Amino acid sequence: MDFLEVDQKLIQMIGLCLAEKGLNLPGEELPALVHRIKDEILEQYVDRMIRQVETVLEIDPLLSE
Secondary structure, eight states, rough: OOOTSSHHHHHHHHHHHHTTHHHHOOHHHHHHHHHHHHIIIIIHHHHHHHHHHHHTTSOOTTOOO
């Protein structure tokens, strides 16, 4: 499985969680929502985390406090 793909089990799990809260999305709306979360929210979060790690890696361990 391509790590960039959204697993069908994940879509079903999110659908069940939403249904428990009383929100039932019809047809293709649930996969579209899950893909949108992945594309717009998770990618931004991962990009931010990568920048933070890169910043930490740029710290020179030989610098004195």
